[in-house]
Amino acid sequence: MQPSDDAGGGPDAQAAIEGACTRFLHWHGRRRPADLLADIPADVVPDRYGDGGVVVELEGEVAELLGADATVFLPSGTMAQQAALRVHADRRGRRTVVFHPACHLEANEGRAYERLHGLVGRPTGSPERLLTLDDLDGVAEPVAALVLELPQRDLGGQLPDWDDLLAQVEWARRSGAAAHLDGARLWECTPFYGRGLAEIAGLFDTVYVSFYKLLGGLAGCCLAGPRDIVAEVREWRTRHGGTLFALWPYAASALAGLRLRLPRVPVYAAHAKAIADAVRDLPGVAVVPDPPQTPMLHLLLDTGAEQFRAAALDLAREQGVWTWPRSQPTGSPHVQRVELTVGDATLGFEPGEVRDILRRLAAG
């Protein structure tokens, strides 16, 4: 065994440690390429440039789940959301899109909405909390679309109260703006609201849902909405270069993940709550949000980055349990953040065991 001050060395050393682990705390754990491909049925019907086969089957099943008139499969949410916002903007002759500062469009896409589509982003509200109606009331200019992310990933999967959500969507309607849902993790929202997917999705003009987060597919997403808007999004999918010759591997994997894991969402969510109950009184550990509102939660640990990493790798070496190779920084040098998505692998850990793990990681 290597000494703990090695901190895992380079990527190869880390991969070796991870490779020797037998249990995984986060998400669905280690799934090798062969496992992921095994989700694709041998008799899957292929598409050709997105037409036909399992792509259409997936689109139909998602439309049904969301109560949408139409859906289109796209290889990425980056593509789907830009396309939807472009359509909303063109139809309104407006360019401004309002979103939370942590919005994926703002933070992770190289400002593509601006560079490719000539849209103007208006980050609204504060990165540390959810968007509020007050924030929106502070917007004076005409708006093409309001983007809401449910749940807000960067805030540990927080969700606004239902009435608050209704009020914000109503603000969009009043403003003549489209209401667009970044529902990458929409699947995770139903236990908190006690409402079905279709009721939540039905508030919005367009809805983007992802298949490779909680559902564990290879990649890809759907954009749902009225028939005419979805038809136009298909045109933008072609322009973006997303109407691939063969989309069926992603679509088939997505459909398998949807059918397998969507029914498990309440179980994941309950386990997230049980874990929060077990760890919230640990010294140096804070749960965000507390209680968790979805299968996702963030944990703030009173430790340093190197200290955390050394502890996580020690744990992996000694117990064969893989947690997180690195923590994320926060505003404080003494506090590190990790994200736990409760998935198939996490269900294999009793809350008490997670408590022991976090005590060790927080102690450094």
Next chain:
Amino acid sequence: MQPSDDAGGGPDAQAAIEGACTRFLHWHGRRRPADLLADIPADVVPDRYGDGGVVVELEGEVAELLGADATVFLPSGTMAQQAALRVHADRRGRRTVVFHPACHLEANEGRAYERLHGLVGRPTGSPERLLTLDDLDGVAEPVAALVLELPQRDLGGQLPDWDDLLAQVEWARRSGAAAHLDGARLWECTPFYGRGLAEIAGLFDTVYVSFYKLLGGLAGCCLAGPRDIVAEVREWRTRHGGTLFALWPYAASALAGLRLRLPRVPVYAAHAKAIADAVRDLPGVAVVPDPPQTPMLHLLLDTGAEQFRAAALDLAREQGVWTWPRSQPTGSPHVQRVELTVGDATLGFEPGEVRDILRRLAAG
């Protein structure tokens, strides 16, 4: 057996006929999803958002083959070429891109170069023949990039003479324009030129090559060029929504196809020539180009669309040989066009047998 005047009925009837066929004339024949997935090795190393694993392995192998400084894998040529042209245009402060009227950018991408990137397309020359230096000399405005497609798919895979090619690239250099190669089928050019891939690719500033045409991969392509340009193309890949969570299924399939089929290109090309030799004296059959310059050729048949379809479906029912479910129109209502890419499946047909098939299809 159904009567031939049924013409195959709807898509289901056609699929049933195709499903009962045992031999396929075009390309690599029928490959079911399970066959395509079987090309992916069980121990493939995955990427994460395009980083690492088989994606990097493929990029390295293609860079080596093309003699390029750098390469990047992208899910589609639509994305790759727009990105490359945008980079060339931004660096020159110019917007105009010159290409053949049948260029994929012009014909198949919903004018994305214009709508997403603000580029101005200038189709140059005539759709019925290759671009010439004379055509280019007629361009008076400053040009950001010249796009050449080798071979020109819409013209049956025609290629300019080497000296002509050099002169056109030289025109780009003289004009201060980048020379970009649409090399979707670059792999097919080496027998005609008697030169290696690196020598052909080396003429250009940037080169796009595809993996799902002759090479038979699932989808995807590489863009090759200088390190700084490829790095910027990577940024555009993200903006286009092409930096997918998992690109490894496509990259692994591409790598398998590259290794398996690139060495077969001379065999495919020789067989295309042998087929042309066997069919060119048939009444009502013309070969384009004659002789074929690559593994691809077009066949012009003196027949009508419905007549062709009925004959092709009859042949399929009677002999279990699948050719083309439909022909393409030409300027003449009495002439139909089909495209033959000589691939693994085609190699199973002696030229004399192809002659018999075409005699039947041309006779209607």
